[in-house]
Amino acid sequence: EVQLVESGGGLVQPGGSLRLSCAASGFSFSDYWMHWVRQVPGKGLMWVARIDGNSLIHGSNINYADSVKGRFTISRDNAKNTLYLQMNSLRAEDTAVYYCARGKITLDYWGQGALVTVSS
Amino acid sequence: EIVLTQSPGTLSLSPGERATLSCRASQSVNSRYLAWYQQKPGQSPRLLIFGTSSRATGIPDRFSGSGSGTDFTLTISRLEPEDFAVYFCQQYGTSPTWTFGQGTKVEIK
Numbered sequence: 001e002v003q004l005v006e007s008g009g010g011l012v013q014p015g016g017s018l019r020l021s022c023a024a025s026g027f028s029f030s031d032y033w034m035h036w037v038r039q040v041p042g043k044g045l046m047w048v049a050r051i052d053g054n055s056l057i058h059g060s061n062i063n064y065a066d067s068v069k070g071r072f073t074i075s076r077d078n079a080k081n082t083l084y085l086q087m088n089s090l091r092a093e094d095t096a097v098y099y100c101a102r103g104k105i106t107l108d109y110w111g112q113g114a115l116v117t118v119s120s
Numbered sequence: 121e122i123v124l125t126q127s128p129g130t131l132s133l134s135p136g137e138r139a140t141l142s143c144r145a146s147q148s149v150n151s152r153y154l155a156w157y158q159q160k161p162g163q164s165p166r167l168l169i170f171g172t173s174s175r176a177t178g179i180p181d182r183f184s185g186s187g188s189g190t191d192f193t194l195t196i197s198r199l200e201p202e203d204f205a206v207y208f209c210q211q212y213g214t215s216p217t218w219t220f221g222q223g224t225k226v227e228i229k
Contacts, residue, residue, distance in 0.1 A: 035218070045157075045165065045208055047218035063216055099164055105212045106155040108176065110164040 002026040002109045004100050009114030016090050020114055022083040022100030030054045030078040033104045036085045038096035039113075048098070049074040049085065068094075090118045122147050122213050124221035132229040139196040141224045143209035148189050153212040156185055156194045159223075160205045168207075169194065196226075204228050 008020040020036070036048040051074045052061040062074055073086040083100050095118045101107035123146040133139055143154070151172040157165040167176040169185035172192060182197040196203055209221040 037218075044222045045210075045220040047220070050216070050218070065217070105153055106167055106170040106210070107157075107165075107218070108167045108170075110166070112164055 002102070004102065004109060004111035006098065006100055006111045006114035009098065009116050011117045011119065012090055013120050014091060014118055016118070017086070017088045018090065018116060019087070020085040020098055020100075020116070022085075022111055024081045024083065024100075024102070027102070029076075029081040032102050034074075034076060034083045035101045035103065035107060036072075036074060036083075037099045037101055037107070037110075038094075038116075039099070040096045046096075048072065051076055051083070054078065087116070090116075092118050094118050121217065122149065122211055122219055124209055124211060124219055126207075126209060126221035126224045128224060129222075130225045130227060132227050133199055134229045135199050135201055137199050139194075139199055139203070139226055141194040141196075141207055141226070143187075143192040143194070143221050145190045145192070145211060149192070149211045149213075151188050154185075154187070154192050155210045155212075157208045157210065158203075158205050159208065165208065199226070201228075 003025045005023045012018050030053050033052050035050045039045050049064045071089045075084045097113040097115050099113045100111045102109045125144045127142045154172045156169040158168050159165045173185045184195045186193050206223045206225045208223050
């Protein structure tokens with residue numbers, strides 16, 4: 001059974017940093033592109049970042065939404081089956097539930113989400 | 121960047137009725153790259169339809185997708201109580217980017 005479990009959310013002050021993790025199981029993690037998608041509670045979905053599967057062969061192709069470029073860093077450790085999102089220089093508008101998701105064109109499995117609140 | 125606009129914002133229907141949800145793109149979308157998701161309160165999104173019209177694993181056949189170019193539709197033939205939720209369309213674009221519509225809420229009338 002495919003499982004994605006996020007952790008690391010919490011309350012952080014504006015300008016602060018936080019690192020989210022997403023533990024994957026039930027599939028060959030290194031074979032898949034992985035994403036972070038966020039959602040302000042009660043609002044729509046916004047894609048944040050994506051990383052391709054096997055950095056040892058292809059090199060890590062990484063893409064970011066313009067609103068997080070230069071502040072957020074997506075990475076993965078295929079040996080640990082874990083996806084990360086390092087978030088720096090956080091702003092109030094980054095407050096959201098952050099989901100990790102698997103897929104290339106479409107996102108076929110999603111984690112349960114981690115709430116990040118940026119507030120003083 | 122392609123913008124996806126979903127309509128209506130809210131659809132009020134009774135169980136057993138047919139639901140028709142629209143997703144309109146600001147530019148033509150490759151039909152292979154258009155998907156639909158369902159999200160219930162307190163849950164993460166679930167993939168329903170990919171490639172415009174293919175149902176994801178385990179999705180009942182009362183859900184169907186259609187469309188091309190800039191106009192896409194998700195149809196629920198007969199609403200079951202568990203179908204009342206928010207539905208999002210999504211497209212994969214060049215760069216690459218993944219863009220979502222703002223969602224349509226299907227609520228019980």
